Amino acid sequence: MTVMTTMQAVVLDAQGRYQVTDRPVPVAGPGEVAVRVGYAGVQWGDTMVRDGHFPVPRPFVPGFEAAGRIVSVGDGVDGGRVGEAVAVLTASGCCAEVVVAPAVLALPVGRLPLRTAAAAGWSTPTAYDLVNTAARVRPGERVLVHAAAGGVGTLAVQFARLGGAASVTGVAGSPERAAYAAEFGYDEVLLRDDFPAALGDRRFDVVLDPVGAGTRRESLQLLAPHGRLVAYGNIAGYEPILADTNDLLMRGASLLTYNSSLLSSTHPERLAASVRAALDLLADGKVRVDVTAEYELGELALAVERLADGTTRGKSVLRVGGPAVHQNI
Numbered sequence: 001m002t003v004m005t006t007m008q009a010v011v012l013d014a015q016g017r018y019q020v021t022d023r024p025v026p027v028a029g030p031g032e033v034a035v036r037v038g039y040a041g042v043q044w045g046d047t048m049v050r051d052g053h054f055p056v057p058r059p060f061v062p063g064f065e066a067a068g069r070i071v072s073v074g075d076g077v078d079g080g081r082v083g084e085a086v087a088v089l090t091a092s093g094c095c096a097e098v099v100v101a102p103a104v105l106a107l108p109v110g111r112l113p114l115r116t117a118a119a120a121g122w123s124t125p126t127a128y129d130l131v132n133t134a135a136r137v138r139p140g141e142r143v144l145v146h147a148a149a150g151g152v153g154t155l156a157v158q159f160a161r162l163g164g165a166a167s168v169t170g171v172a173g174s175p176e177r178a179a180y181a182a183e184f185g186y187d188e189v190l191l192r193d194d195f196p197a198a199l200g201d202r203r204f205d206v207v208l209d210p211v212g213a214g215t216r217r218e219s220l221q222l223l224a225p226h227g228r229l230v231a232y233g234n235i236a237g238y239e240p241i242l243a244d245t246n247d248l249l250m251r252g253a254s255l256l257t258y259n260s261s262l263l264s265s266t267h268p269e270r271l272a273a274s275v276r277a278a279l280d281l282l283a284d285g286k287v288r289v290d291v292t293a294e295y296e297l298g299e300l301a302l303a304v305e306r307l308a309d310g311t312t313r314g315k316s317v318l319r320v321g322g323p324a325v326h327q328n329i
């Protein structure tokens, strides 16, 4: 493998423009690995950074998920890992030829292609944890998934099925998105405009909610006795939603939250265990990630715009480096 001192990276500037620039290759610090990136995933967080909803300093090298090969390790990391093909989760920097990641969050991809491993990103362990760690879906339970056609939603339905859910109902924004979501195993997918009226007096043991605002308030009322709502995003807005704990107590119901980003800094080994479990299920073909678009490094702006405006169906990845890089990987 060639030793590089500079690399190409995408940089998001203070004016919100993405530019490919030459930058020094980042060096792995203690407990870290440096990874030559083959593919990086594009995700909703990229739209939030672009739109200023994440307070990151600019210029900023975007990209929170990638797969590639370890090229060097920092102090305290087994040097035998150099050469390992890994999927990484980071706080930034994946839209570049080399990214530095915590060694604990650089998981061997095994039989998975790098492209699929990059696409698994944060959404796969998040969906795994929502179902298995936070809500703890039990066999026979009824599950409702908001943003059913998104990256997390299309995986959550598959994990809920594996967990033995009796039924999984989705909510999507348009008939096209509902039809797409249905391909992943939902029993039915409602349109957002018909929520909650179309559900009548039906109740759910588990609701997965990245939407917030009025959707969260209405969804709390849909919980069956001992039901759990997991709040994990605020797509529709940041207004505080207050829950009446006395009412929840009388119904034995719970309002939970899940935050994978926080988990990666407080308990990275827990997140790593979920990444491992999710990657293994992907490799075994028990669940799938739908990669529908591949872009070059210089096309990140387009990839993020298409995600933000709803054009993207499924997962987008960036192919990093030219053919020579891919041969080395």
Ligand SMILES: NC(=O)c1ccc[n+]([C@@H]2O[C@H](COP(=O)([O-])OP(=O)(O)OC[C@H]3O[C@@H](n4cnc5c(N)ncnc54)[C@H](OP(=O)(O)O)[C@@H]3O)[C@@H](O)[C@H]2O)c1
Pocket: 043, 044, 045, 122, 123, 126, 147, 148, 149, 150, 151, 152, 153, 171, 172, 173, 174, 177, 178, 192, 210, 211, 232, 233, 234, 235, 236, 258, 259, 260, 261, 307, 310
């Ligand atoms: N807490 C965590 O640890 C964690 C981890 C990963 C992701 N997240 C959050 O989870 C959310 C979904 O992520 P993702 O990766 O699945 O996103 P994604 O693949 O980019 O899809 C975006 C989803 O948002 C839905 N959506 C867009 N505008 C909406 C609105 N006004 N009301 C309701 N739904 C709307 C879309 O539904 P339609 O296409 O049907 O319109 C689509 O399903 C994001 O907010 C993300 O930040 C949280």
